[in-house]
Amino acid sequence: MAESTTGSKKPKKQKRQSTFSQIKQIYKFTRADDPQLPWLLAVAIVVPTLIAVLACVLMKLHWVTWIFTIVLGVMVGALIATWILTRRADKVGFKQLEGKPGATGAILSNINRSGFSFPAEPVWIDARTKDAVWRGSGRTGVYLVGEGDYGRVMKAINREEEKIKRITRGSAVPIHKISVGDGPNQIPLTKLQRTIYRQKVKLTKYELDELNGRLHTLQMRNAAMGMPKGVDPTKMHVSRRAMRGK
Incomplete structure (x- = not known):
């Protein structure tokens, strides 16, 4: 029983590691030729989060609404950061391909x-x-x-x-x-x-x-x-x- 349980958990763990490794690898690849990348990603996540907090303060929202609004801000920031990472990675990839036959x-x-x-x-x-x-x-x-x-x-x-x-x-x-x-x-x-x-x-x-x-x-x-x-x-x-x- 113990062996079967362990076996069923391993694929999930490997899948999470694979996803994290993929993002990490893309980031490292892009970061090597794009020193501005860390700052851009930080701004992409922080700005929507701060806007969400500011909106909560100005609108005097209930604490439950605070939580959902801030989570929404973080999710929007993560989405923007992903888009930026993808675009910058493509740009670096194109740059490395330029001049090569084919x-x-x-x-x-x-x-x-x-x-x-x-x-x-x-x-x-x-x-x-x-x-x-x-x-x-x-x-x-x-x-x-x-x-x-x-x-x-x-x-x-x-x-x-x-x-x-x-x-x-x-x-x-x-x-x-x-x-x-x-x-x-x-x-x-x-x-x-x-x-x-x-x-x-x-x-x-x-x-x-x-x-x-x-x-x-x-x-x-x-x-x-x-x-x-x-x-x-x-x-x-x-x-x-x-x-x-x-």
Whole structure:
């Protein structure tokens, strides 16, 4: 009986430790490159709590209401602190990915909400320079996202655009061309997701399904013609956990 009781308690203890370890690891990872993090988290928790206390004093609330109000303030502070930690951890993760071959593909592969779809494999890659172009789709249209030298990448993107126009002829599917980098006419890696999300919805779900079918056919056609597949660096898949040092 004693052994079975002990065995049933261990998983719960391990789960609590795992959750605490996860938060601790994210904090350490972010804190190493973000010295302002402890102060921001402290302010995020203390300010809502102080506001709750001040509200109780000014409104002369009953002591029971005091307790609930202060608890609410602490919970709001903890929620804000969690949001700040997540955002700062993402920022540090993006910073460490910048400049590495395949970083763009790693970010794109994590865009999976609102119907967006970005395959991990690039549709074009220069085996020598590691410049690459990824193609994705969503209800906002088709995306061609390039990584590397702006001139080389835009030439490849324009070629891919012509292919897409041939299979979508007669329709008004928007094609968004994006070059990731730090140069002129490029966007930083940190703003890639935001740039994709802010586009306006143009397609219905049915139209998106039809578009994805045509893009899949195009991809199969290119594969049959010997389209080179990506090399190891561009296959790098980085989850949000990995970006936070897990």
